[in-house]
Amino acid sequence: MPDRERGPGRELVVCVLNAPDYLNDVLTAFVEAGVSSATVLESQGMARILTTDVPIFAGFRHLFAGSQPYNHTIFAVVEDAEVTERIIALVRDVLAEEEGPGKGVIFSVPVGMFVRLADEPA
Numbered sequence: 001m002p003d004r005e006r007g008p009g010r011e012l013v014v015c016v017l018n019a020p021d022y023l024n025d026v027l028t029a030f031v032e033a034g035v036s037s038a039t040v041l042e043s044q045g046m047a048r049i050l051t052t053d054v055p056i057f058a059g060f061r062h063l064f065a066g067s068q069p070y071n072h073t074i075f076a077v078v079e080d081a082e083v084t085e086r087i088i089a090l091v092r093d094v095l096a097e098e099e100g101p102g103k104g105v106i107f108s109v110p111v112g113m114f115v116r117l118a119d120e121p122a
Helices: 020-032 046-053 055-064 081-095
Strands: 003-005 011-017 039-043 071-078 104-110 114-116
Touching: 011 020, 011 081, 020 071, 020 081, 071 081, 081 104
Parallel strands: none
Antiparallel strands: 003 114, 011 071, 011 104, 039 071
């Protein structure tokens, strides 16, 4: 039987980072907060896709001039809300020197079940 874990406390922390130069520093903040495993994906915002791939929205392209074409989305399941709070505080400290409002977002959602996908013992 797989290792199933239920109960209050586990959260999925999602950080969409629009400042790709800070990726290593943000990942270091996750480690400092106690996260030992996370997944990082290269991602694009909906507005960028619409203004480049959908002709009717092409006229809005000038609104995104100078913005990064890609962001990074970091996913991590953490043990409790205290870890989430530490992550948020550390990531905010890392990004404090970055100017402008478009640094990204970070949020958490409760995890109903957590299953480690590994080979079962024989």
